[in-house]
Amino acid sequence: AQKVTQAQTEISVVEKEDVTLDCVYETRDTTYYLFWYKQPPSGELVFLIRRNSFDEQNEISGRYSWNFQKSTSSFNFTITASQVVDSAVYFCALLNQGGKLIFGQGTELSVKP
């Protein structure tokens, strides 16, 4: 079975705190892609990152960083020095070899001033 699990339903932090959003996936595919999307209250999905299964290098983009650990099937997302504008629902997703994008349940992040 292919599945993406985001165990944290809601997270609330105070501005400037660091926060990590967890993502664990299940797949038997040897080739797959992992994604993170941000969904603000307006509803549109904002693409944050795509990582293929052969690239385990961690990535940093400004205040965002991602930790891909194939051994534990995890693809965690960390926001450093969070800001109020980071408040949104964040989705982790898996693109399988069949071409279907499977989303996790989402984590609602609330950053308070």
Added chain:
Amino acid sequence: GAVVSQHPSWVICKSGTSVKIECRSLDFQATTMFWYRQFPKQSLMLMATSNEGSKATYEQGVEKDKFLINHASLTLSTLTVTSAHPEDSSFYICSARASSNTGELFFGEGSRLTVL
């Protein structure tokens, strides 16, 4: 990145009427488009996969006669919710893929349907 546009952004209709939502790839040709439905506070659930020129493939539990999908050109897919009922009220999002191997998916802005 590539642009995918959905129209309308939001629609309110009466129960029993049909509603059509369009998904257009504006600057690329999309051989495959996907339709998702998202209920409040929930994740995006794939409804169907639409390939240009062929019948859509529906996920288990999605009624193909109720959610009609047409992908008549490489830049347009439509989702028609037939005989809509209040329980069909949801946020519908499409995504488009230009190539089967790159993993590049582009999402529309979503269409919010409210059935009274």
